[in-house]
Amino acid sequence: xxxxxxxMIEDQGRPAARASAALAGAGWHVALHGDGYGGIxxxxxxxxxxxxxxxxxxxxxxIEILAELRADENASxxxxxxLVLVGSPEEGAGVTQADAILAxxxxxxxxxxxxxxxxx
Numbered sequence: 001x002x003x004x005x006x007x008m009i010e011d012q013g014r015p016a017a018r019a020s021a022a023l024a025g026a027g028w029h030v031a032l033h034g035d036g037y038g039g040i041x042x043x044x045x046x047x048x049x050x051x052x053x054x055x056x057x058x059x060x061x062x063i064e065i066l067a068e069l070r071a072d073e074n075a076s077x078x079x080x081x082x083l084v085l086v087g088s089p090e091e092g093a094g095v096t097q098a099d100a101i102l103a104x105x106x107x108x109x110x111x112x113x114x115x116x117x118x119x120x
Contacts, residue, residue: 006030006115007048009039009065010085011057015104019052022108023115036060040068043080050081050118053098055091063095070097081118 006028010016013034020030033042036057043051043065051069055062062084072078084098085106092101100114 005046005048006050006052007033007043007046008052009033009036009042009057009062010052010054011035012054015106018108019106019111022111026112026115028115028119036062036065039065043069044072044077047077048080050083050115052083052085052115054085055095056087066095066097083114083118 006023008016008020008030010032011034016032020032023030031046031048033039037059039057039060053062053065066082066084069080069082070078081099083100083102084092084095086092086095086101086103089103092103095101099118102110102114
């Protein structure tokens with residue numbers, strides 16, 4: 001399987017580590033970033049094939065990061081696929097700029113399937 005870079009912006013350490021391990025086990029390389037403050041800078045620096053973004057982050061919300069990413073003047077960066085993680089299905093209702101939404105807690109197979117679909 002071709003190595004594909006994913007940037008996960010998630011402040012919850014254990015869930016992030018489990019998700020990262022599940023994705024790495026499926027053959028993807030995952031970089032972790034722990035808060036919203038430097039999230040957009042991390043995306044610009046790493047230039048991942050996709051971003052997994054927690055909606056509720058400290059310092060800056062995932063929705064703010066997503067809006068800034070979509071408005072980026074670099075079209076290839078602005079079109080980066082984004083999977084938004086929410087606390088419940090209801091929380092995902094207002095997330096309109098994401099390519100996909102998953103509710104926590106994450107099932108490994110659901111996360112891997114979503115990433116496969118987005119990185120085809």
